[in-house]
Amino acid sequence: MFAAIHGAPGDAEKLLRLAQEFSPRVEQTAADTVALDAEGLERIHGLPQQIAAAIARRAADCGLKAGVAIAANLDAAVYAARGFAGVNVIPYGDETKYLGSLPLTLLDTTPEMLETLDRWGIRRFRDLAALPELGLAERLGPEGLRLHKLASGAGGRPLAPVEEPLHFAEDVELEYPVELLDPLLFVLSRMLSSLRASLAARGLAAIELRLRLKLERGGEHARTLRFPVPMLDTKAFLKLLQLDLSAHPPPAPVVRVWLAAEHAKPRAAQTGLFIPIAPEPEKLELTLARLRALVGEGNVGSPELLDTHRPGAFQMLPRPLASSPGRPLARSLPLRAIRPTRTARVQMASGQPVHVQAEGVRGHVVASAGPWRTSGDWWTSDPWARDEWDVALSDGALYRIYSEQGRWFVEGSYD
Amino acid sequence: MAAVALGRDFEFRVRLPEICPTGVAEVDAAAGGLPQGCLTEIYGPASSGRTSLMLAALAHATCRDEVCALVDASDAFDPASAAAAGVRLERLLWVRCGGNAEHALKAADLLVQGGGFGMVVMDLADTPMITARRISLTSWFRLRRAVEHTPTVLLVLEQQPLAKTCASLLLEMRREKAAWSGMPGCAHLLRGIRVRAERHKPVPAVAASFASRW
Numbered sequence: 001m002f003a004a005i006h007g008a009p010g011d012a013e014k015l016l017r018l019a020q021e022f023s024p025r026v027e028q029t030a031a032d033t034v035a036l037d038a039e040g041l042e043r044i045h046g047l048p049q050q051i052a053a054a055i056a057r058r059a060a061d062c063g064l065k066a067g068v069a070i071a072a073n074l075d076a077a078v079y080a081a082r083g084f085a086g087v088n089v090i091p092y093g094d095e096t097k098y099l100g101s102l103p104l105t106l107l108d109t110t111p112e113m114l115e116t117l118d119r120w121g122i123r124r125f126r127d128l129a130a131l132p133e134l135g136l137a138e139r140l141g142p143e144g145l146r147l148h149k150l151a152s153g154a155g156g157r158p159l160a161p162v163e164e165p166l167h168f169a170e171d172v173e174l175e176y177p178v179e180l181l182d183p184l185l186f187v188l189s190r191m192l193s194s195l196r197a198s199l200a201a202r203g204l205a206a207i208e209l210r211l212r213l214k215l216e217r218g219g220e221h222a223r224t225l226r227f228p229v230p231m232l233d234t235k236a237f238l239k240l241l242q243l244d245l246s247a248h249p250p251p252a253p254v255v256r257v258w259l260a261a262e263h264a265k266p267r268a269a270q271t272g273l274f275i276p277i278a279p280e281p282e283k284l285e286l287t288l289a290r291l292r293a294l295v296g297e298g299n300v301g302s303p304e305l306l307d308t309h310r311p312g313a314f315q316m317l318p319r320p321l322a323s324s325p326g327r328p329l330a331r332s333l334p335l336r337a338i339r340p341t342r343t344a345r346v347q348m349a350s351g352q353p354v355h356v357q358a359e360g361v362r363g364h365v366v367a368s369a370g371p372w373r374t375s376g377d378w379w380t381s382d383p384w385a386r387d388e389w390d391v392a393l394s395d396g397a398l399y400r401i402y403s404e405q406g407r408w409f410v411e412g413s414y415d
Numbered sequence: 416m417a418a419v420a421l422g423r424d425f426e427f428r429v430r431l432p433e434i435c436p437t438g439v440a441e442v443d444a445a446a447g448g449l450p451q452g453c454l455t456e457i458y459g460p461a462s463s464g465r466t467s468l469m470l471a472a473l474a475h476a477t478c479r480d481e482v483c484a485l486v487d488a489s490d491a492f493d494p495a496s497a498a499a500a501g502v503r504l505e506r507l508l509w510v511r512c513g514g515n516a517e518h519a520l521k522a523a524d525l526l527v528q529g530g531g532f533g534m535v536v537m538d539l540a541d542t543p544m545i546t547a548r549r550i551s552l553t554s555w556f557r558l559r560r561a562v563e564h565t566p567t568v569l570l571v572l573e574q575q576p577l578a579k580t581c582a583s584l585l586l587e588m589r590r591e592k593a594a595w596s597g598m599p600g601c602a603h604l605l606r607g608i609r610v611r612a613e614r615h616k617p618v619p620a621v622a623a624s625f626a627s628r629w
Contacts, residue, residue: 276480277566279531287529291510294525295518299511303494303504314494320482321505333607333627334466334496336541367595369603390605392593397461398608412493414608414627415466415540 001048002074002159003038003055004029004081007066016162018062022055025161029078037159038070052087071095075155079125082106095153100126107147113140117147125151168198168206169260177216177253184213184254185242191259192234192241199263205230207264209237214256221250228319229281230264236286243289247297288319309376310384311411312337333414335400341409344401353389356401358410363393371403390414432583435534435568438471439612445623446586446614449534449568454559454581458573459588464610465540465572467500467627468588472570473534474501481533484508484526488519489541508532516542520554527561527569535562540572547577555581585616591624 003022007015009032016034019026025037038051045051048070059066069080071090076099080088083102090098102125104117122128128151136144149155170191178184188211199206207230213221225240267281279287291300301316344358353365370389377383386404388411393399398414434448449455449472457465474497476483483506485492490511498504510526512518516539523537539547555578562569571578576585594606607628614621 277531277533278480278482279529283529283531287525288508290525291522294521295510295512295515299513301509302507303492303497303509305494305498305504312493312495316509317505320508332467332496332499333605334470334500335493336461336466336491337493339490367593367603369595369597369605392605395461396590398593398605412491413461414605415462415464 001038001041001070001072002035002077003041003051003068003070004033004035004074004077005055005059005066005068006033006078006081007059007064008032011064011066014062014064015066018055018059018064018066021058025159027074027159028162033078033082035074035078035159037161048089049087052089056087071153073153073155074157074159075150076153079106079150079153090153096126096129096151099151099153100124100129104128104151107150109143109147113143113147116140125153129153166202166204166263167260168195168204168263169258170194171259172257174255174257177255179253181242181245181249184245184257185238187257188241188259189234189238191257192237195259195261196232196234196237199232199261202263203266204263205232205266206237206261207231208262209241210260210262211241212258213250213254214258215250215252216255217252219252221252221254223248227281227285229267231282231285232266233282236282239286240289243293247293284319309374311374311386335412336415337412338410341411344408344410346401346403346408353391353401356391356393356399356408356410361393361397361399361410363395363397365391366394367392433566435472436475437468438473438475439468439623439625441623441625442468442586442612445621446584446612449570450583451566451568452563453583454555454562454569454571454578455584455586456571456573456576456578456582457586457588458576460574460590461540462593462608463588463590464608464612464625464627465588466496467608467610468586468612469536469538469570469572470497470500470502472568473497473507473536474503476534476568477503477506479533480506482506482508482531483534484510484532484536486510486512486519486522486526486535486537488512488516488537488539489514491538491541514542516546516550520550520558523569524554524558524561527558527565527567530565530567532567534568534570536570536572538572539577540574542573544574547573547575550577552579552581555579582616585614587613587615589613594626594628 005015012031019034019036023036027035029035041051045054052068052070056068067081067085069077069088071077072092076090076095079099080090083106136148207227209225211223223244301318302320303314304317306313342358344356346353347355353368355364368389368391371387373387375385386402388402391399400411402409432450432452434450436443436448459465473483490513510522526535559581589611591609591611593608596606597603607626609626611624
């Protein structure tokens with residue numbers, strides 16, 4: 001049993017909401033018409049007439065001027081709601097008789113088809129329903145047969161329900177304010193299990209977790225965990241939340257927890273014999289979170305060189321990225337950086353450094369090369385200009401030293 | 416008779432580890448490369464080519480599209496030098512420990528346990544020996560056990576050997592001479608360093624020389 005509601009074209013949203021009050025399975029057939037699956041409503045409202053009357057009453061309460069029809073099949077209900085005003089209930093088996101007086105212009109077909117039928121003198125549903133199916137199929141093809149079924153009230157298409165936007169969220173009001181992390185994790189574990197079950201039931205995974213903690217003395221503490229790939233592992237979620245909350249604890253006891261998941265389709269990956277080894281994204285995320293908890297937020301990641309000549313300029317990306325294989329370059333003489341650079345005392349003779357002394361670095365200069373004068377960013381508020389020297393000290397090690405604004409520094413050693 | 420047959424059936428076989436190239440042909444030819452699933456120590460004084468060898472190995476591994484990790488105990492890694500050596504930085508995870516050797520050890524353990532890395536390098540080359548010697552043999556044993564039966568190469572850079580029996584390959588680096596060009600005071604340039612790598616373990620000891628140059 002299906003019900004259809006026909007209103008003004010501008011009320012599409014209201015019509016949809018009205019239909020959803022009666023059934024979770026609702027189809028928006030047109031801008032001015034919605035259909036709903038009325039199966040089971042008789043237990044709440046009684047006879048089909050009473051169901052239709054209840055829908056009409058609720059429409060009137062919402063300020064909608066709507067026609068309501070109930071029929072055994074979806075198309076018959078829709079055409080009855082569109083064609084007749086007020087409340088209509090089409091008894092099972094009487095669809096052809098009931099819809100007979102409706103004009104063919106209500107049918108969803110091409111203007112050419114309607115013109116052809118009009119030329120034949122076929123203008124009402126009953127005229128089309130009276131035509132023999134075989135002859136109609138020979139002259140109008142499958143579309144003619146489809147229209148014949150609709151005009152006879154014998155359409156049997158299933159309802160195509162509107163997909164509601166999915167929300168995966170859990171909300172828990174705590175009985176008493178929670179100060180420690182462990183009891184909070186106990187609550188979060190239960191919420192995560194529930195979220196995971198909801199996501200798994202729909203074949204989805206989480207790409208982001210949003211946690212909001214309502215604090216005892218007002219205000220909220222919000223944290224968001226974004227994953228590189230969709231995940232569906234409660235243990236991993238809980239560990240990531242634990243590490244994040246340990247690094248960023250709420251400033252006051254928590255009285256309410258709200259946890260939501262942004263859903264995404266699960267990752268489909270196929271392994272191969274010749275694919276180079278790489279950490280599983282889920283495991284890598286967990287490892288990165290543990291490393292961040294150990295050495296600090298900005299100390300873990302993949303380095304990226306910045307587009308500047310400033311020495312030692314780089315930034316950290318959150319995690320290694322996929323790239324295409326390349327070829328190693330020729331060997332080069334690498335520098336081991338000393339961070340922060342150490343202040344040095346350098347003795348000069350004839351414009352050449354002869355002795356270097358800094359923390360952990362001390363010796364006579366055996367050989368040196370320089371100065372290499374570099375500068376940059378003079379057009380910004382943070383310019384740099386320095387004279388670099390490569391020096392071999394009496395201890396056998398090679399260092400890069402530089403002077404900037406009259407002061408000497410050891411930048412690193414060549415190794 | 417049955418015992419003899421059983422002994423023959425259960426013949427004990429040592430499974431040799433897979434070898435990864437170091438990226439330095441001279442070292443590969445002499446020492447054979449870096450064994451997977453084993454702990455390798457590269458040690459030597461400053462400017463002895465430890466970092467050159469490590470970057471060459473990382474460059475080779477990242478160019479095979481493997482994800483590698485560098486646990487940098489004293490924050491000495493220079494991304495520009497690594498990029499110049501051919502390391503694909505986007506395939507490298509860099510963990511900066513700010514001088515804390517204990518954090519470096521824990522980070523290396525986490526990375527090896529996490530799995531999936533082609534090479535994990537723990538750089539203790541600038542860690543003071545007094546601190547480095549405090550790392551217990553148990554910790555090294557734990558690392559060795561964690562990396563065993565995995566395709567990961569675990570590389571440790573240091574000033575002196577620390578892991579004792581836990582290391583499967585021991586490479587000592589020595590500087591031979593720095594190469595300069597031009598005349599002192601006039602167009603004098605540091606061209607590179609000539610270094611020597613000596614394999615002390617497994618025996619027999621072998622050696623190879625190579626140059627790191629601009």
